[in-house]
């Protein structure tokens with residue numbers, strides 16, 4: 001098996017991890033969570049979303065988060081439309097993630113428009129962002145399966161990626177939104193995308209709903225992928241994708257790669273400390289292996 005010497009983790013906990021939490025978390029707690037996560041060494045992080053507060057109230061403090069947490073590293077924010085894009089730019093953001101699902105039913109539930117219409121609204125914003133010299137991430141949801149439409153064809157995912165690359169995207173984050181893809185499907189799609197989109201960053205975004213997350217990381221590595229979205233504590237999920245549980249836990253994925261001799265640049269102790277800051281605000285326990293192991297060691 002061939003593996004890269006290094007891999008990058010894009011921490012999405014403050015955004016994907018928290019957006020699904022029903023109880024509103026204090027902005028100050030989110031800020032200390034993000035600041036502590038940064039001590040673990042992430043060079044890229046999704047901090048928040050400039051989405052409609054009516055749709056996702058948890059993200060309504062996006063501007064305050066950005067004001068408190070901006071620094072030299074790549075701080076990415078999501079924008080669903082022109083209003084979100086303008087809010088993000090007004091807040092001083094220079095890295096924007098646009099998101100569209102391959103499945104029309106999912107898009108209808110998530111952003112209130114079918115796929116074609118969503119793309120026709122978002123692609124001009126991508127071009128606008130390109131003209132301003134911003135870093136552009138394209139998040140492609142339901143790239144393997146949709147909770148409403150079932151199996152997604154590889155060619156349909158590739159077609160959406162192509163549209164984003166044509167408009168100027170720098171990074172394609174290709175997501176298994178409901179954690180349904182098998183390692184075989186992951187290897188197949190990412191091999192195809194790696195070959196076609198050799199000039200852009202390509203990131204794998206896995207949710208661990210059915211326990212295939214780390215196996216899928218391995219499959220993606222085999223397909224030439226060396227960038228992974230992950231969430232501290234395995235927090236997360238999309239409010240409009242029933243059955244989507246958390247992302248792969250950053251600490252478990254980092255541990256696996258480091259054990260394999262793949263450098264990640266991420267320190268586990270500060271990362272696990274960040275989870276101690278956010279845990280009291282969550283309605284549930286954190287079940288990642290590394291977090292549990294450290295808790296057991298502390299309590300024994």
Ligand code: HMG
Nearest residue numbers: 050051052055080083084110111112139141142175177238
């Ligand atoms: P809509 O209701 O069709 O929008 O929602 P609208 O244009 O009719 O506006 C409705 C109201 O929202 C108006 O306010 C707007 O001003 C306001 P009112 O006039 O009623 O007072 N509004 C906004 N306010 C602040 N910021 C904005 C904004 N836009 C409108 N940006 C819309 C359409 C796209 C806005 C909505 O559906 C939305 O915000 N959706 C976001 C859903 C979301 O955040 N989903 C999770 C992120 S995607 C994800 O998690 C997947 C990913 O992790 C990858 C994977 O795992 O698959 C990335």
Ligand code: MG
Nearest residue numbers: 016175177237
């Ligand atoms: Mg996600």
